[in-house]
Amino acid sequence: MFGKRPLTRAPNRYRKIVPIFIIILIVVMLIKGFIWIEENIRPTFLAIAEARAKIIAFDAINEAINERVAQNIMYEDLVLVDKDSDGQITMAQTNTMEINRVQAETVRRVQNTLRRIEGEKVNIPLGQVLGSQILATYGPSIPVTLVPIGTVHVDVSHSFSEAGINQTRHKIYLEVYADVQVVIPFISTSREVKTAVPVADTLYMGDVPDTVVELPFPIKDNSNIQTRGFQSESSNTNSRTSFDEGNSTFNEPGDSDFGQSNFGNQSIDGGEPSIPYFNK
Template sequence: MFKKPLSKRMRGFVPLIIITIVIFILIQFFLFIENSLRPTFLAIAEARAKIIAFDAINEAINERVAQNIMYEDLIIVDKDSQGSITMAQTNTMEVNRVQAETVKRVQNTLRDIEGEKINIPLGQVLGSQILATYGPKIPVTLVPIGTVHVDVSHSFKEAGINQTRHKIYLDVFADVQIIIPFVSTSREVKTAVPVADTIYMGDVPDTVVNLPLPTRDGAQGSENIQSNNQSNTNTQNDFFGNQESQNNSFIEGNESNQENIRSIPYFNR
C-alpha cells in the first residue's frame, strides 16, 4: 500500500500547528514563572536591594555626617555649683542642621546607585542549592523614588549604679523602586545609625538594698545588702534553722546590762 501524499494545503498547515503549540507552551511557561516564582524572586531582589541601599545610607552618614557631629553640639547640659547635672536640653538649631545635611548627603548617595543592576541566577530563584549559581541571569534595577526623611531618636540605658548611657540616632527612611521583568514594586528602606553617645555619672550611694518582690505564696525572697563605706568592710550574720531545731543565743549579765542589749539582725538566705 502506498501512503497518500499530503496536499500542499496540509503541508502548509502542519508548521502552523507546531508554531501554535510552541507559543502555547512558552506562554504557559512564562505564566508559571510569574505566578510561582515571582514571590521568591521578589524576596531575593528586595533583600539585595535593601543591602545596597543600607550600605549607601550608612556610608553617607558615617563618612560624611557623623564625623562632624559632637555630643556637646547636640545636647546642652546645665550643672549646679557642685558640678551635678540639673538639666539636659536639645540644641534644636544644631539638630535641624544635622537633619538637613543628612537628607542632602543620603539623596546624593542614592542618586549614585540609580539604575544599578543586580543579576540574579534563575537557579537561585528555583531554590536549588546545586543550581544556585547557574541559569540565565535575571536583571534587577534599582531606582530611588520620593524624598528621604530623617528623624532624630534617643535611647537611655542603665550603665551601672546611678549611671545612664545616652545614645543619639539618625533614623533614615528612603523609598527604593525595584524593577524586574514583568513586575515593579517599591519598598521603604529604614535604618538607624548612632552618631553620638555619652554616659551620665551620678553619685554612688554607700548602701544599695535589693528587695525582691514576694512570690505568689506570700514568701519573701532573699535580701541582699551591699555596703560600700570608707573602711570597705561588710558584716553579715546568718542564722539557720526552723522552730523545732534552732540555736538560741543568750547573753548573761545583770539587770542593767540586760536593758542595754540590742537585738541582733538576721538575714535569711
C-alpha cells in the first residue's frame, strides 16, 4: 500500500546548461588572460626584443665601419687646408667628392653586413619576460627574428672643441641610420638604429701668446668703480663718474704697512688719464 516513490531524474535542460556555463567560463578566463598578457607581458617582451635587436645591429654597423671603411680614411683626404708663406693656416674646406665616396662606400658596406644578420633569431626565456630574477634563465624560450628593412642612410658630421690656448680639435663622424624589424609571435615592430663613429681627428694649433690674463668676470655688484675724464686746456669741465663719494683708494688686506695708495694725484701733461679704481 505504501510503496517507495520512484526517483526522478533532473530535467534535460539542466544537464545542457552546465556544459554551456563551463564553456563560457573558460572563454571569459581566456579573454582575461590575453588582456593581462597584452597589458603586462607584451610591453616588457617588446622592450627586451628591441634591445637585443639594437645590440646586434650596432655591432654589425660598427664592424662594417671600423674594419673596412675607417681604416682607409685620412683626414687630409676629407679636408683641404690652405697655408700662407709662413705656414699659417688661412682656410680649411671639405673635399666634397671624397666625402660622397666615403658615404657611398659606407652605405654599401653596412647594407652587406646587415644582410648577414637577416633572419637571425634570438631566444628570450619566458622567465626573463615575467621580470623574475630567479627564473630569468628558465622557462620556454620565445624566438625573436631580426629583419633589416628599408635603406641605410649615412651623414657626415663635424665637431669642434677647445683643446688649449689657441688650439682647436676637429673631429669627423659618420652617422649611420638603419631600420630593423623585430618579428615575434603575433607581434611585429620596427625600430631605427642610429650610431655615430669617429673616422678622422686633427688638432689645429695657433700662436700661443707670451702672457695670458684671466679676468674674474662678472664683477661683483658691491664693487665701486671711479673714472676720471680728460681735462682739456680749452675747457675746465671735468667729466667724472663716481660710485663712491669720497676718497678713491684701493686697500688690500695686510697692506697696512704700506698705507693707502691714492692714485687720484697722478697726472700727465696734457690732461688727466682715466684710471679705474676698485674700492673694496
